[in-house]
Amino acid sequence: MPQNKQPINLAPGVIAIARRVKPGLEAAFEEATRGVTLAASTFPGYLGSDVLYPATKQGEWQIILRFDTPEHLQEWEESPICQGWIARADALTIDKPRITRINSLEAWFALPEIPNAAPPPKWKTAIVSAVGIYPVISLMPNLLRAITGGLPFWLANLVNISIMMPLMTWVIMPQVTRLFKGWLYPSK
Known part of the structure; x- marks a missing residue:
């Protein structure tokens, strides 16, 4: 008889935290963001972060943390380590943070100059993503052929992707x- 198993959650857990830093404390806040990302990287399911x-x-300032599942993100958020970093950030910033939970590629579409904006519809993000991705995937393999030409196919693809993804993101x-x-x- 099959056992009842919990479904596996394949959706990532992503959170974007926007804060305004008190004047003169920018360097301390930047150091704190490095500490947050380093601490988060020790937790299960950590996939990366962006500032x-x-x-x-x-x-x-926006800090984006990505975990492989919403449950791993929740473990990080509820941890005493995370709570300590929140207290430290609170002392360096003005007002409460603006927190957004992000699904899929919405992190690519966060603009600091449009605070508190709801993410665009998925169909719009798909079109704009294609506009950004098409030239990169069309040109990069040819531009990198001098480096990747003698490599096995899988390794050449890995090199291409390792360069393309940061280029796309930043x-x-x-x-x-x-x-x-x-x-x-x-x-509106």
Whole structure:
């Protein structure tokens, strides 16, 4: 007789935390963000993190933490270690943090200049993602062929992806999102 098993949750757990730093405490806050990401990296299911720096000194800092499941994210959030980092960040920032739980690729579409915006519809994020991804996947393998030409296929793909994903996350998608900002986040 089959046993009842809990379904496996394949969705990632992603949280984006936006904060405004007290003037003069930017360096201390940046050090704290490094501490948060280092501490989170020791927890089960940690996949990575990003820090989006503000466009101006008065702007919001955004920290994005990714875990393999919402349950692992919850374990991190409820841990005494996380609570300690929250207390430290509270002392360095103005007001309460703005916390957003993110599903799928929504992290690519967070713009510091549009705080508290609801994520764009998935169909729009799919189109804008394709606009950003298409040139990268079309050009990168050819540009890297001098490096990857003699490698086995799987290793050449790994090198390509290892370069493409950071490029997409930190260079391409922030620019493409800003380019399509009016369409993704229409004024009410």
